[in-house]
Amino acid sequence: MDPSHDDELDPxxxxxxxxxxxxxxxxxxxxxxxxVDVDGTGDGADEAAEAxxxxxDALLAERDSFKDxxxxxxxxxxxxxxxxxxxxxxxxQRATGRLAEALLPVLDACEAAFxxxxxxxxPLFNLLLGELRKQGLEAMHLDGQPFDPTLAEAVLHxxxxxxxxxxxxAEVLRSGYTWKGRVLRPAMVKVAG
Numbered sequence: 001m002d003p004s005h006d007d008e009l010d011p012x013x014x015x016x017x018x019x020x021x022x023x024x025x026x027x028x029x030x031x032x033x034x035x036v037d038v039d040g041t042g043d044g045a046d047e048a049a050e051a052x053x054x055x056x057d058a059l060l061a062e063r064d065s066f067k068d069x070x071x072x073x074x075x076x077x078x079x080x081x082x083x084x085x086x087x088x089x090x091x092x093q094r095a096t097g098r099l100a101e102a103l104l105p106v107l108d109a110c111e112a113a114f115x116x117x118x119x120x121x122x123p124l125f126n127l128l129l130g131e132l133r134k135q136g137l138e139a140m141h142l143d144g145q146p147f148d149p150t151l152a153e154a155v156l157h158x159x160x161x162x163x164x165x166x167x168x169x170a171e172v173l174r175s176g177y178t179w180k181g182r183v184l185r186p187a188m189v190k191v192a193g
Contacts, residue, residue, distance in 0.1 A: 097182075107128060137179055146168055154167070
């Protein structure tokens with residue numbers, strides 16, 4: 001090998017000397033690695049740090065905004081789901097209440113037949129009333145109770161024994177029913193007092 005061609009064989013030696021000539025042999029402190037001060041004022045690092053900090057703050061604000069939007073949408077959806085569930089349950093209850101109300105004439109006919117022929121009709125009447133009771137139908141028992149216009153319609157009136165005691169249900173002429181706690185059909189009664 002020819003020693004005059006050593007520089008050609010090892011290009012790293014030649015480049016190191018060229019780099020040293022360009023930088024002037026100045027060594028950088030360890031903390032400034034990779035940052036070049038172009039104008040010689042030292043503000044480049046501060047400006048870059050401020051820009052990065054500003055970008056991070058903007059990204060955090062945007063993330064918080066998206067998070068708030070997502071939480072609000074989730075809460076809105078939960079409220080919507082609860083409202084739809086409640087509305088569905090109310091619709092079902094109203095529909096079953098209408099069905100029970102449609103069956104009241106059948107129940108009245110069974111009650112009238114029961115009063116005329118108790119032995120023959122009692123099993124059928126009890127079965128019908130029992131099934132409706134399981135679903136939420138309740139007969140109102142108003143005999144001897146103080147008259148309440150929200151539960152009964154007074155169709156007959158007779159003078160009472162006690163003055164000032166208020167009207168009392170003397171006789172139930174047509175049974176009244178409640179459906180799951182609400183008056184389905186008010187009773188028709190004769191009041192005294």
